[in-house]
């Protein structure tokens with residue numbers, strides 16, 4: 001059973017954000033379905049993708065002076081720390097912690113996407129910031 005199913009409510013209307021978020025959900029499900037043998041690789045893949053995902057949002061926030069940047073980045077940092085901490089447990093053979101992480105991150109992601117990432121997507125749109133072109137202003 002999937003840890004988290006992608007639903008239309010998770011789409012924020014920005015193609016690049018949504019593509020990254022879909023990949024995040026896929027990788028979360030790989031962690032949720034992992035066996036003891038595949039858990040570490042699944043967590044490592046999730047870490048690499050999440051660093052990329054959060055780095056992307058951080059660049060866009062910086063480029064547009066997004067007002068609640070600090071708050072948003074704090075939340076990202078907390079999540080990355082939790083994934084790294086889980087990795088430590090998995091390395092010690094506590095594979096079940098990876099499953100708990102997948103479940104918790106699924107819950108976290110739904111509320112994060114509905115609040116902070118929604119605000120960011122709306123802000124970027126209002127600033128005419130084109131995420132597909134990494135910020136080249138759209139001039140009409």
Ligand SMILES: [Fe+2]
Nearest residue numbers: 021053057117
């Ligand atoms: Fe995001």
Ligand SMILES: [Fe+2]
Nearest residue numbers: 057112116117
């Ligand atoms: Fe975010």
